[in-house]
Amino acid sequence: MMENLRTAANSVVLKIVLGLIIVSFVLTGVGNYLIGGNGNYAAKVNDQEISRGQFENAVMGERNKLQQQLGERYSELAGNEGYMKAMRHQVLQRMIDEALLDQYAKHLGLGISDDQVKQAIFNEQAFQSDGKFDNARYNALIANMGMSADQYANALRRQLTTQQLINAIIGSDFMLPGETDSLAALAAQQRVVREATIDTRALVAKQQATDAEISSYYEQHKNNFMLPEQFRVSYIKMDAAQMPSEVNDADIQSWYDQNRDQYTQPARYRYSIIQTKTEADAQAVLDELKKGADFATLAKEKSSDIISARKGGDMGWLEPATTPDELKNADLKEKGQLSGVIKSSVGFLVARLDDLQPAKVKPLAEVHDAIAQKLKQEKGLDAFYAQQQKVGDAAMNDTESLVGAEQAAGVKAVESGWFDRNNLPKELDFKPVADVIFGGSLLGENGTPGSNSDIITVDGDRAFVLRIAEHKPETVKPLDDVRDQVVAAVKQQKAEQQAKQQADKLLAALKKGEGDAALKEAGVSFGAAQTLSRSQDPLSMKAFDMPxxxxGKPSYGVSNDAKGNMVLLALDEVQAGKMPEEQKKVMVSRMTENNAELAFEALMSNLRKEAKIKLGDAAEQQQ
Known part of the structure; x- marks a missing residue:
């Protein structure tokens, strides 16, 4: 049972299942998971007690993890009593499995030294800052869990011991290269077959369907003829893009004056620099420049800033927000002006102001249309939200109709035609709208129309308020409406039965050596030989399942093809296959991953069979 675990050593599946990863306690806050608790127990595993406190802390950790993963969807699940019970059950079963693994590791005499625990703590990324162990971070995190250093170390020791158990088991087995080659050859094998097809479609035309057969089939397959739940709704649509939003030149001018900074190009400066490592080197450069040396030439020769040196020291155009403080403080105001020696965080600089452009404001005429469009959108949104409030209040004040909401919106409600979940009208085809309509909250007793909806907002600054006008529950279509479908199904069923009987009869004759005459009488013949590789095609699967x-003597079988016909197969030859090395590696990898979970389940099944597991009051009261 345990031999297959070796190939699962690096399986993601097994690591996830067995990974009692301590850092997860940090992230989910399961502080007392491995600490004893008071009160009645949740379970006893071979006399080892899982206390109520341990269980409830683990449940809380699972809830926290789900909330982080699911966000707003979690509140919906948390209100589902059945889901929460199932979640608690899963948590307890996981704790039982962990206890069994811990006990089995102790039985084997596995153990982890203090040095190994210490090294694992140092290597844990959650406790590191800038790639190094941070003792303050470590203490803060375990304190946040409500654990002492000793308690955390004990929990980590359990995790490492469990991993040691897995390593001990998987180290006792290995796969020989010959085994891999044999499996690859088997997977790459090909089979040469001939096919003789009994055309089911041709037999359908010869079938008759009696009234009794039609009625019987209909009664047995009513679920195939369901008419889905249907609705007609009345709704009012609100759209921000259609709200009145006229603006005038005074509005535009006022907004432009108040937000002029948005259309201002700040002053721009262009500097060149020469960077040196020492103040003396910078002073020497400055002295040469004052004597008339070429700035660009000196920058290329002597600047330690490789990037600007390649450009003769040129820094490009800079705005105040992107200009280093050292250059700002140099107080360079005129083109060609040189700075003194400037001390910086990277050494010393000599700078020159090469050019400057004063601040520039875009004229109103240039931005007039953009401002007008912006103000129209803002006014439209303001009107949209105001209308939502009015319509929503009216719909809640008069829950028996949309008359009040129509008056508030200034439009008549639209009446939809009949629709079901699969053909929502295009105008209403939004998930939030569908959720409300099909959620049942708008239906009264016995499926009658109920109250108005709240305001339903959808993408694109649109909103709806609606009510159910009429409702039809899911029902079975009358036989008269689906008679043609039922007749076709009955004929198909009878044709398939006839084809199956004919195929079985021919197969028996072929196995007796009397196939030629039987095939000739049935008007069926084998086609040319073809070579099949392993696939999910029904005929390929059957061919590789045949003896x-x-x-000089083929084996025979019968199967359905993808079109529903019956096919007789004659297997003439089996050809050895050779799998490319890369494909072989992929195959072995997939087998390892698939076997990992099966191997672990086998181990846990064996441990559970031999264990005495008793649920306590804390668990049973949740069942």
């Missing part, structure tokens, strides 16, 4: 042919 090997004897020398």
């Amino acid at each position: 090997l042919p004897e020398k």
Whole structure:
């Protein structure tokens, strides 16, 4: 049972299942998970007690993790009593499995030294800052869990011991290269077959369907003829893009004056620099420049800033927000002006102001249309939200109709035609709208129209308020409405039965050596030989399930093809296959991953069978 675990050593599946990863306690806050608790127990595993406190802390950790993963969806699940019970059950079963693994590791005499625990703590990324162990961070995190250093170390020791158990088991087995080659050859094997097809479609035309057969089939397959739940709704649509939003030149001018900074191009400066490592080197450069040396030439020769040096010291155009403080403080105001020696965080600089552009404001005429569009959108949104409030209040004040909401919106409600979940009208085809309509909250007793909806907002600054006008529950379509479908199904069923009987009869004849005459009488013949590889095609699957042919004598079988026809197969030859190395590696990898979970389940099943597991009051009261 345990031999297969070796191939699962690096399986993601197994690591997830067995990973009692301590850092997860940090992230989810399961502080007392491995600490004893008071009160009645949740379970006893071979006399080892899982206390109520341990169980409730683990449940709380699971809730926290789900809330982080699901966000707003979690509140919906948290209100589902059945879901929460199932979640609690899963948590307890996981704790039982962990206890069994811990006990099995102790039985084998596995243990982890203090040095190994210490090294694992140092290596844990959650406790590191800038790639190094941070003792303050470590203490803060375990304190946040409500654990002492000793308690955390004990929990980590359990996790490492469990991993040691897995390593001990998987280290006792290995796969020989010959085994891999044999599996690859088997997977790459090909089979040469001939096919003789019994055309089911041709038999359908010969079938008759009696009234009794039609009625019987209809009664047995009513679920295939369901008419889905249907609705007609009345709704009012609100759209921000259609709200009145006229603006005038005075509005535009006022907004432009108040937000002039948005259309201002700040002053721009262009500097060149020469960077040196020492103040003396910078002073020497400055002295040469004052004597008339070429700035660009000196920058290329002597600047330690490689990037600007390649450009002769040129820094490009800079705005105040992107200009280093050292250059700002140099107080360079005129083109060509040199700075003194400037001390910086990277050494010393000599700078020159090469050019400057004063601040520039875009004229109103240039931005007039953009401001007008912006103000129209803002006014439209203001009107949209105001209308939502009015319509929503009116719909809640008069829950028996949309008359009040129509008056508030200034439009008549639209009446939809009949629709179901699969063909929502295009105008209403939004998930939030569908959730409200099909959620049942708008239906009264016995499926009658109920109250108005709240305001339903959707993407694109649109909103709806609606009510159910009429409702039809899910029902079975009358036989008269689906008679043609039922007749076709009955004929198809009878044709398939006839084809199956004919195929079985021919197969028996072929196995007796009397196939030629039987095939001729049935008007069926084998086609040309073809070579099949393993696939999910029904005929390929059947061909690889058939017994090997004897020398000069094919083996026979029967199957359905993808079109529903019955097909007789003659297997003439089995050809050895050779799988490319890369494909072989992929196959072995997939087998390892698939076997990992099966191997672990086998181990846990064996441990559970031999264990005495008793649920306590804390668990049973949740069942």
